[in-house]
Each structure stands twice: as structure tokens, then as C-alpha cells.
Amino acid sequence: MAQLVRRYLDRILDEHRQVTDGALACYIPELARVDPHGFALSLSSADGFIYECGDAGVEFTIQSISKPFTYALALDQIGQNAVDAKIGVEPSGEAFNEISVDEATKKPKNPMINAGAIAAVSLIPASTPDERFAMIAEFYSACAGRRLELDRDVYSSEKATGSRNRAIAYMLQSFGVLDDDPDDVLDVYFRQCSFNVTSTDLARMAATLARGGVNPLTGRRVTNAAVVKRTLSVMVTCGMYDAAGDWVSAVGMPAKSGVGGGIVAVLPGQLGIGVYSPLLDAKGNSVRGVRLCRSLSEQLGLHFLTVARDSRATLRAVYEPRDGIRVYETHGDLLFSGAEQVARTVERERADFAAVILDVSRVDDIDDTARELLSGISAALRAEGRAGYLVDPAGIVIRNELEYETVRYATVDDAVAAAERDLRA
Numbered sequence: 464m465a466q467l468v469r470r471y472l473d474r475i476l477d478e479h480r481q482v483t484d485g486a487l488a489c490y491i492p493e494l495a496r497v498d499p500h501g502f503a504l505s506l507s508s509a510d511g512f513i514y515e516c517g518d519a520g521v522e523f524t525i526q527s528i529s530k531p532f533t534y535a536l537a538l539d540q541i542g543q544n545a546v547d548a549k550i551g552v553e554p555s556g557e558a559f560n561e562i563s564v565d566e567a568t569k570k571p572k573n574p575m576i577n578a579g580a581i582a583a584v585s586l587i588p589a590s591t592p593d594e595r596f597a598m599i600a601e602f603y604s605a606c607a608g609r610r611l612e613l614d615r616d617v618y619s620s621e622k623a624t625g626s627r628n629r630a631i632a633y634m635l636q637s638f639g640v641l642d643d644d645p646d647d648v649l650d651v652y653f654r655q656c657s658f659n660v661t662s663t664d665l666a667r668m669a670a671t672l673a674r675g676g677v678n679p680l681t682g683r684r685v686t687n688a689a690v691v692k693r694t695l696s697v698m699v700t701c702g703m704y705d706a707a708g709d710w711v712s713a714v715g716m717p718a719k720s721g722v723g724g725g726i727v728a729v730l731p732g733q734l735g736i737g738v739y740s741p742l743l744d745a746k747g748n749s750v751r752g753v754r755l756c757r758s759l760s761e762q763l764g765l766h767f768l769t770v771a772r773d774s775r776a777t778l779r780a781v782y783e784p785r786d787g788i789r790v791y792e793t794h795g796d797l798l799f800s801g802a803e804q805v806a807r808t809v810e811r812e813r814a815d816f817a818a819v820i821l822d823v824s825r826v827d828d829i830d831d832t833a834r835e836l837l838s839g840i841s842a843a844l845r846a847e848g849r850a851g852y853l854v855d856p857a858g859i860v861i862r863n864e865l866e867y868e869t870v871r872y873a874t875v876d877d878a879v880a881a882a883e884r885d886l887r888a
């Protein structure tokens with residue numbers, strides 16, 4: 464069966480084989496030596512199954528795709544407030560290597576441009592640059608599910624020529640954003656940009672974000688869901704630099720590009736995507752990579768703002784096992800909007816029935832708001848002298864019967880029996 468999907472992805476890859484526009488990133492001399500024809504796509508499902516197409520075994524340097532991961536590590540280690548004190552979250556509309564800070568706050572505008580990324584490195588709590596680098600290496604490797612290694616040639620090449628990043632780091636120091644020695648911070652930054660990855664590593668790293676911080680391959684929790692939410696938010700607005708608006712409109716996934724030719728894209732809860740093609744446009748994004756992502760999004764319907772289905776689908780079935788007793792059967796993931804639909808439907812129709820049974824035995828996941836709303840429905844019905852029953856065998860809505868004054872039943876039959884008893888009384 465996997466063959467079917469792979470064939471599909473191969474076909475989308477093949478549609479772009481002939482694209483040769485763009486240029487290698489030659490401002491880092493070593494990057495000008497890579498094979499310009501490399502082309503790869505890897506896709507990880509949310510449960511960690513990998514599809515590979517093209518040169519998925521070819522290694523290239525991660526470059527700026529490192530930025531969201533170091534930012535996530537900083538959030539994880541020192542918390543959002545401490546990170547926000549040093550780095551903003553506003554799209555800059557500027558080039559990735561702009562020597563700038565926000566005019567009002569004097570902080571880097573966001574962590575996806577070099578200024579913000581260098582600041583993020585300085586926030587990783589460690590007493591030496593080596594220790595800081597070790598934490599970063601460990602975090603990226605945990606996301607990828609394998610030990611990532613450095614490309615020492617690319618590292619030395621960038622370190623020897625990175626005057627612009629040096630200018631940025633010293634500027635940050637002058638504004639009080641960098642507390643540590645700028646050259647020490649830069650050395651770690653150049654190292655983090657020089658990790659070798661494959662498109663499959665990127666897909667796995669993306670899938671770890673797609674899963675809210677759990678690596679689907681290893682099962683290890685790498686960070687928490689709040690860190691991932693913030694990281695993905697900044698990837699949406701700033702991940703493709705001054706092409707972010709175009710990217711969100713056309714592709715619609717949180718993403719990050721790197722001048723090594725990689726792109727990582729995340730469809731939350733569903734997919735992680737890694738793409739490689741090293742010829743870049745003027746903004747530093749892979750020309751063919753962007754086009755490939757566009758086709759993937761269009762052909763597979765991956766845009767995250769696609770309104771896929773009516774949230775009414777939360778109600779799986781509505782039926783009457785006995786006259787006057789109506790069952791509302793819910794399923795899937797119940798969050799606020801789904802629970803709101805259920806509550807309003809029951810409220811609108813409640814005059815038609817003597818007893819209402821709410822069946823949540825097929826609900827996969829539920830959040831606190833939905834839990835309160837649903838337990839409130841039968842309680843509210845009871846409060847006004849009507850009969851409301853909840854079928855909740857696993858106790859997903861009612862975890863503690865004392866907390867909510869609602870009895871839960873194990874099966875619809877039990878609830879029907881109770882309703883009949885009550886109605887006779």
C-alpha cells in the first residue's frame with residue numbers, strides 16, 4: 464500500500480525535475496561546491512512512517528532550518544517570558560541577514576532572521592560555548608531520532624567569511640541583547656548551521672513538531688506542546704523571511720528554509736515534510752523546493768487553513784431507541800467548537816424529548832472546555848427538571864463524579880433503562 468503513496472509523491476517530484484532556476488549560496492564558499500542537481504522529498508506521517516523520493520540519502524547543511532529548533536530549545540529551557548524579553552515575534556519583511564533590530568524595542572524582530580537566531584543561541588543556558596553547543600546537538604538529534612554530525616568544512620568556511628553575522632552579533636551586544644561574548648555566541652551559531660541532515664532527517668524533525676513535541680520514531684518527548692505552538696506560530700509568520708506572505712497563501716504550512724537548500728514544513732497533527740534542492744532564489748529560499756511544496760500542498764490538500772469539513776461532524780448520529788428518549792452520539796476530537804455545536808443542538812431540540820442521552824463513548828480526545836460544556840448539558844437539563852444522561856464508559860468527561868453533579872453510564876442501554884425508570888417515577 465505504501466507503494467501507492469510513494470508513486471504519487473514520485474510523480475509530484477518528477478513534475479519539477481526540469482527546474483534549474485536559482486543559484487547556489489556562494490557567500491559561504493563551501494556551499495558553492497555542492498551538486499546543484501540534488502533533489503529530494505521525504506514525508507513523515509504523524510505515526511512516524513517515512514516516504515522517501517529522489518536523493519533522500521544525500522546530506523546537506525541544515526543552515527537556517529536550525530533556527531526554529533534552537534528557538535524551541537530556548538523556550539523549553541528558560542521559558543517564554545525570558546525569551547520574549549530578548550527576541551520579538553514580528554515578521555521583519557527584511558532579508559534573513561539584515562543588520563537590524565526593531566526600532567522601538569531594540570530587539571531582533573523575530574528568531575527566524577539571523578539577528579534573532581544569534582540572540583536565541585545566547586539564551587541557551589550553559590556556562591561554556593561547548594556546553595551550549597552540546598545541548599543544541601542533543602536537542603536536534605532527539606528531534607531527528609539519530610545523532611546528527613557537523614560538516615566541518617562548511618563550518619570553517621562560514622566562520623572564516625561571516626563578517627555580516629559578526630556585524631549583527633556586535634550590534635546586538637551594543638543594544639544589550641547579547642550578554643555573552645559575541646564571538647563565542649557566533650561560533651556556536653556557525654556550528655549549529657553546519658549540521659548535516661538529509662531530507663528524511665528534516666521530515667522527522669518536522670514530524671516531532673507536528674506531534675506537539677514527541678518524536679514519532681523514538682516515542683521520546685523532546686519538548687512540550689506550548690513550546691511547539693509558539694515555534695510553529697513564528698514559523699508561519701517569519702519562517703520564509705520576506706516571502707512569508709506568499710508562502711502562507713500558496714502553501715499554508717509553518718515552514719523554515721535554509722541556504723543549504725533545505726525546507727522543513729509541518730502540518731500540525733498530521734505530517735512532517737523535508738525537501739532538498741540547493742539552487743536558491745534572491746531571498747535565500749530553494750526555488751525548486753518552494754515549487755515542490757506548492758504542488759504538494761495543492762495536490763494533497765495540505766494548506767492548514769483548508770476548511771475541510773463542517774464541525775457538525777462531531778455529531779455522529781442522533782436516534783431514538785424509545786419514544787421520547789433521544790441519543791446524541793458524538794465522536795472524534797471534541798474541542799470548544801465541537802462541544803458548542805452539541806450543546807446548541809441539544810438546547811434547540813430539547814423540547815421535543817422527555818429525556819436526552821449524550822453518548823461520548825466514541826470520542827478520541829477532549830479538552831477541558833469541551834469537558835465542562837458537555838458535563839454541563841446533562842446537569843443543566845436536570846436542573847430544569849428534565850432528564851439528561853451521559854454515556855461515558857471511560858470517564859473522559861466525568862473523571863470525578865463529585866466534581867460534576869452528573870452520573871455517568873457505561874452503555875446506552877444502561878442510560879435508556881435509567882431514563883425509563885425516571886420517566887415512570
Ligand code: GLN
Pocket residue numbers: 525526527528559560577621628656720721722723747
Ligand atoms: N548560516 C547562514 C547564515 O547565517 C544561514 C542563513 C540561511 O540559511 N538563511 O547566513
